[in-house]
Amino acid sequence: MAEPKHILIRNASLEGQPVDLHIEGNLISRIVPHGKSPLILPDSSSKPLCIDAEGMHLFPAFYNMHNHAAMTLLRGFADDLPLMEWLEGHIWPAEATFGDEHIRAGVKLACLEMIKSGTVFFNDMYWKEDVALPVVRAMGLRAALGVSLIGSQPAGERERSFDLLEHFEPQEDGRVALSVAPHAIYTVGPDLLRRCASTARRRGMKLHIHLAETRGEVEDCLKEHGCTPVAYLDRLGFLGGDVVAAHVVHVTDEDIRILASRGVTVAHCPASNMKLSSGIAPVQKMLEAGCRVALATDGCSSNNNLDMREEMKIAALLAKVSSGPQALPAGRVLHMATRAGAEAMGLNAGRIEEGCLADLLLVRADEAAVTPVFNPCSNWVYAANSSLIDTVICDGNILMQGRRVEGEAEIREEAREIAARIARLSR
Numbered sequence: 001m002a003e004p005k006h007i008l009i010r011n012a013s014l015e016g017q018p019v020d021l022h023i024e025g026n027l028i029s030r031i032v033p034h035g036k037s038p039l040i041l042p043d044s045s046s047k048p049l050c051i052d053a054e055g056m057h058l059f060p061a062f063y064n065m066h067n068h069a070a071m072t073l074l075r076g077f078a079d080d081l082p083l084m085e086w087l088e089g090h091i092w093p094a095e096a097t098f099g100d101e102h103i104r105a106g107v108k109l110a111c112l113e114m115i116k117s118g119t120v121f122f123n124d125m126y127w128k129e130d131v132a133l134p135v136v137r138a139m140g141l142r143a144a145l146g147v148s149l150i151g152s153q154p155a156g157e158r159e160r161s162f163d164l165l166e167h168f169e170p171q172e173d174g175r176v177a178l179s180v181a182p183h184a185i186y187t188v189g190p191d192l193l194r195r196c197a198s199t200a201r202r203r204g205m206k207l208h209i210h211l212a213e214t215r216g217e218v219e220d221c222l223k224e225h226g227c228t229p230v231a232y233l234d235r236l237g238f239l240g241g242d243v244v245a246a247h248v249v250h251v252t253d254e255d256i257r258i259l260a261s262r263g264v265t266v267a268h269c270p271a272s273n274m275k276l277s278s279g280i281a282p283v284q285k286m287l288e289a290g291c292r293v294a295l296a297t298d299g300c301s302s303n304n305n306l307d308m309r310e311e312m313k314i315a316a317l318l319a320k321v322s323s324g325p326q327a328l329p330a331g332r333v334l335h336m337a338t339r340a341g342a343e344a345m346g347l348n349a350g351r352i353e354e355g356c357l358a359d360l361l362l363v364r365a366d367e368a369a370v371t372p373v374f375n376p377c378s379n380w381v382y383a384a385n386s387s388l389i390d391t392v393i394c395d396g397n398i399l400m401q402g403r404r405v406e407g408e409a410e411i412r413e414e415a416r417e418i419a420a421r422i423a424r425l426s427r
């Protein structure tokens, strides 16, 4: 991975205007109309690496707010089944065979797929996140790696997870961090949920949980606790601006009011919710109530890819099915996929502006599918596909250029070999 100190992107189109964009270190330092920019800025001593971006659009890179990265290894392993049969009969038995090498290979494959489809950050929830962490760092992405906690874990294992969280030392650049990820209210009891929240708040970490995903979860919560899952978590003092709640499909108006007032970020996962037949999240209502809503793919075995561009289109179309043609316009869904996620993680990123972190994409505009260009954002959300992404930059580093990512063939080969072993063991 190249790490030049100064990159100059020349003649890219930003919201329809040709610009030159300078990256110094990990920040976007200057954006000027094309041709008006000196090659070397007055306050910079280094000669830049130049990228000729003629015919390409600049867009902010994607922030995927709910993922189980290592599950790329189970892509297509079991489909078209009811949720519990899918989990208990197929996914969990296969995952039970996972060792460190599975985590490494699965996370590497996920990082590769995310880079190729323009994602630079993912909010993860899985096992062995300490094994995943060096892989993500080496691949150059950002991540919050959620250390999973469930009530049925053996006590020793659970304490090892808390030890990991207590002793994690954040790296200087903060690019990859751990977070606290109690799986859901139906797998984690009230005491453990409270402990997760207090650990996260003491350590300055984010919280990540599945919430109100299915109708069954809501019905069980009403029976057991006499209130909805959102009200239950609020009663425990769990909800706050540091919480990312995934799915949030089955919620009342009062739930939405609570989520908005607590500053919770909802990670909307439309493809996964459709594939597992969980339902349609009331995204338009949440946005109108002032909720923070970001976008996510969920893991690969319920989507079945990590393509955030595709997820934008699915989110926009699904919102229109339930809330009318004006719901979730292109600009709004692009905001959800980029800036909303970055802001939830406390990053000054997710938009192409001077002073922001240099997380950006160069997207080709020379294909029939994106011709003509009346509105670049409309083309990006509704007409394009992620194979038009030419260049991906994260934290000022070029992760992909000309669609080439270092080590791609080896990563795919390793994943194929491990998947073949999973198939032999499981069938």
Ligand SMILES: [Zn+2]
Pocket: 066, 067, 068, 210, 246, 298, 299
């Ligand atoms: Zn999930």
